[in-house]
Structures are given as structure tokens and as C-alpha cells.
Amino acid sequence: MIARKTEQWVINIVFIAISFLCLIPFILLVASSVSSEDSIIQNGYTLFPTEFSLESYSYLFKEPAMLIRAYGISIFITVIGTVTSLIVMTLLAYPISRRDMPLRNAISFFIFFTMLFNGGLVPTYLMYTNVFQIKNTLFALLIPGLLVSAFFVILIRTFFTMNIPNEVIESAYMDGASEFKIFARIVLPLSTPVLGAVGLFQLINYWNDWFNGLIYITDSKLYSIQVLLNTILLNAQYLASNTHFVEDMTSADDIPNHGLKMAIAAIGVIPILVTYPFFQKYFARGLTVGAVKG
């Protein structure tokens, strides 16, 4: 009995240590964002602010247009992208889930093959920029690579096949319901678990995406929050040369650069940290839904 208790303690200590390792970088980031620039220059980034100060945030919010815009773009593409993606993917998954659908296997293979082979970045980039001209448009953040994932389509199809009895569809059809009505009124309401899981993943994928921004967006007016963060991190001069920040400052040296970097990153990550406790349950569940049939 005592041995069992010690064992439980040991396991708990291991997990507390691991949890701490997972959280340290976030603590460091947030603590540094509320430290004064002088204390950062003196002590570096610390896990606890040696001198509490909101100067980095007050600089950021002095001219908030850039951040608000980037946030607006991120929210817009995340909402529109996730909704469109769910609609297109469920519409694609439903017909191939129907056992009586002619050409069902051929269409499934057409979708599945995209997981095995791809043309790579060069043709994709040249096609989207030269043929479809999506460079520096919002379409660049919504469409390439993200909208339809074969993996999710197959996941949704498998859910439809396993959980929606053919008899239900048959009898609705006998009662005179149209195909689309059956899909919208019967199939979709029965599929909320898989739609929720896929929707959550797409929400995260769109919110986190910066690659499309990196390759297709050069106009800073169209920067999403991730692209803005990326530019600031990789281009040390970006903040200093950004007119919004320099206008009402005597010289570029006055910018609390070290703290500002952390404050901007904190603004990017805090929404996720705050909402995570509410959706983590669905997220963990969704991961295992997907893992059952890779």
C-alpha cells in the first residue's frame, strides 16, 4: 500500500516536471512581455519580471492599426476558411460514403491519390501566381493547400459509412425526401462529432497558417497575425522602419525592441492559451478519432 503511494507520487512528480517543461517557454514569453526594457537589457528574459512594466504594450497600442488589421485578417480567413472547407469537404465525402453510388471507388481513389503524390512547391506557386493571379489577395490565404485535405475527407467519409445506417437513408428516400434534403436534414445532424473535430482542426490550421502568407503576400496590408509575427521575428528592422512606430518617437533607439518582440508574440499566443481550456477536451478526442483509421 505504501509502495503504491510512493509510486503514484513518483509518477506525479515526473508529470509535474514534464508539464513545467511544456509550459516554461510560454511563461518566459509572457513574463518578458511585461518586463521593463531596462531590466531585459540587464538580466535578459526572465521567468518572473524583475521590473514589472507595460511599456511594450503601451508602445504597441499607441498605434494599434497594424495589429487590429492583422487580427481582423486572421479572424476573417479563419472563419471563412473553416466554414468553406467544411462545406466542400462534407459535400465531397457524402457521395463516396454511399455504397450504391456509381464510380464510388474511382472517386475515392482520385481523392486519396493526392495524399501519395504531389507536384511540389514550384508548379503550385507558378500556377497560383501566373494563372490565377492570387498574389497579394485574400484568396492566397484561403485557398492554396488548406481548403480540402484528402485525409479529412476520408475521415468524414468513414464516419458517414460507419454511423449512418443505410436503412435510414433508404426510408427517407421512400418518403420522398430529396438527396440533398437527406444529406442536410439527416446525415449532417447525425455527424456532429466528426464535423466538430475536423472543424476544430481546420480552425487551428487556418489560424496558424503563415506559409501561404510567406510565399504569396508581400503587401503588408494583407498580413495576418502569423505573417506579421513572422516578419517581425525574421526582420529585426521591420518594427523600427514601420512608420506607425517611429512617427511619435524622438529616435528609433527609444523603441523597447526586446520587450516589444515578446509583447507582440504574446498577443499572438494569448487567444489560444485563453480559449484552450474550453476546447482541449474536443481537441484530444478529435485526435483519437483521426488516429483510429490513419
Next chain:
Amino acid sequence: MSSRVTGISLKKLKKYKMLYLMLIPGVVYLLINNYAPMFGIIIAFKDVNFAKGIMNSDWVGLKNFEYLFKTEDAYIITRNTILYNLVFIALNLVVAVALAVLLYELKNRFLPRLYQSIILLPYLMSSVIIGYLVYSLLSMETGLINNTILPLLGRGGVMWYNDPKYWPYILTLVKIWSTAGYLSIVYFAAVVGIDHEYYEAATLDGASKLQRIFKITIPLITPVIIIMTLLQIGRIFYSDFGLFYQVPLDSGVLMPTTNVIDTYVYRALLKNGDIGMSSAAGVYQSIVGFIIILISNYVVKKINPDNSLF
């Protein structure tokens, strides 16, 4: 009689017409986003001249590939891509299975869920955010490691972002930090699915805890382990672009240990505008990657046909 039959098939046609219409948006998207670029691999066999247009540019056969494989880069990016992936797969496996087994040993209802959600959190972060987090630790002027941890150990600062030799370790740690939690959730689900009677029988026979773990838990989740691992091996020619581009801050000095095929293709295309080299490297990746996926699927099928992809 015959009109009745026709009536039914017309009705059927109408029935499937709706289903076919539903397919259209997704099929059109895949044709554009996925299939059109597959035919675009011909670019690698051309000397692209925008004045002539891609289709009318001159064929150069394998010239682009010859140039690519003459460079030292071709060897470096192939080596880096494969070695990093092998190390990631092996370490992630060990860490994730250990976490899953330990989680299962906890006899508390609430704590395992709490730990799970904490170790899963890094998986949610974009590589941009991960780049910032690593920077806050490793920054040479202001990072936590140079300013707090190394002085505590009585050591001076290290120029992390200037020396490629540190990066295999840094990138591996970052990768484990960000993905082992996710994999452990998958393995944990498998462990929870094990029939409890095995453990009861083993306990009655006097098996120790370690014996139960190594003789029951691990053998019973082996099918899941094999599948998850082979899926990752199938992708061994592809890398997490953000990890190799963003976390080393796109630094040229670090490239000997941070350049992989994906970052090479990106830089050749968008930084150097070298369509020949980048498309050759891209096609090299697509084709070798395709072969590896086919082989790994073949192996899965041999082991357990239910778990193969196709």
C-alpha cells in the same frame, strides 16, 4: 412494364445527379490545387523562360538534375532530411509510449486529463510562435539560457544562432517538445483500449508492474506503434518546413545543419528565383517520397492488411 423500368432508372439518374453535383466543388479544387501541379513537374525538364511562357520554354532533359546533384547541397539536404526524420521518429516513439504508459498508471481520475492537456498544448502552436519561444530561450543577448541558466552553472554565454553544431540537438528537442504530447495521446487511447482482464490475470499470477508493462501493455499496443511509425517513415522525405525555416530564424550560417529539401526548394524558388534548381529538387522529393510511401504501405499490408492505407 418497360415504361415503368425507364421511370425507375430516370428516377435513379436524378437521384445520383444530385450526388454528382455535390462532388463538383471538391473535385474542381483537387484538380486545380493537386492534379494540375502534378503535371507541372515537366517544369523541371525545361529551361523556363517567362518571355516564351512555361509551355513553350525549351526542353533541357535532365540538365537541371545534373546541376542539382553536382552541388554539395543535394547531398546535405538529403542527409539532413532523412537523418532528422529518423531521429525524430525514434525519440518521439520512446518518449510518447513512455508518457502513455505512465499516464495509464496514474490512479486518479482528474490528473491524467490535466497532464494530457498540458503536454498537448505545444502541438497547437504555429511554427512562428515556436520560433519566438525558442528565441526567448536562446537569444544571444537576452535569452534565458545565456543570461540566467549558464551563469548559474558558472559558464559563459553561447552563440547559439552562429554555430551550426548546436542545431541538431536544438531542433530535435523542439520537435519532441512540440509533437511527443500528440503522439502520447494516440498511444494512450490504445493503452486504455486494452482489456482489463489481462492485467487482472497477470496480477493473480504475481506479475510485477514492470512485467505487466513490458509483457502486456507494450505488446498489445504494438500494432498501433507499427502503424504510426510506418506512416511517419512514409513521409521521411518531407520535413516540417516551419521547424527548419522559422526556428533557426532563416539563418544562412546555420544552413549546414538546418537546410532540408523543403527549405532548399523554397529558397531556390523565392529567394534566388532559380526555377531550374528548385523544380529539380521538388521533383526529386515528389518521386522519391512517392516510392517510399508505396514501400512503407506495402510493409504495413504485409503486417496487417486492415491498417494499410490502400
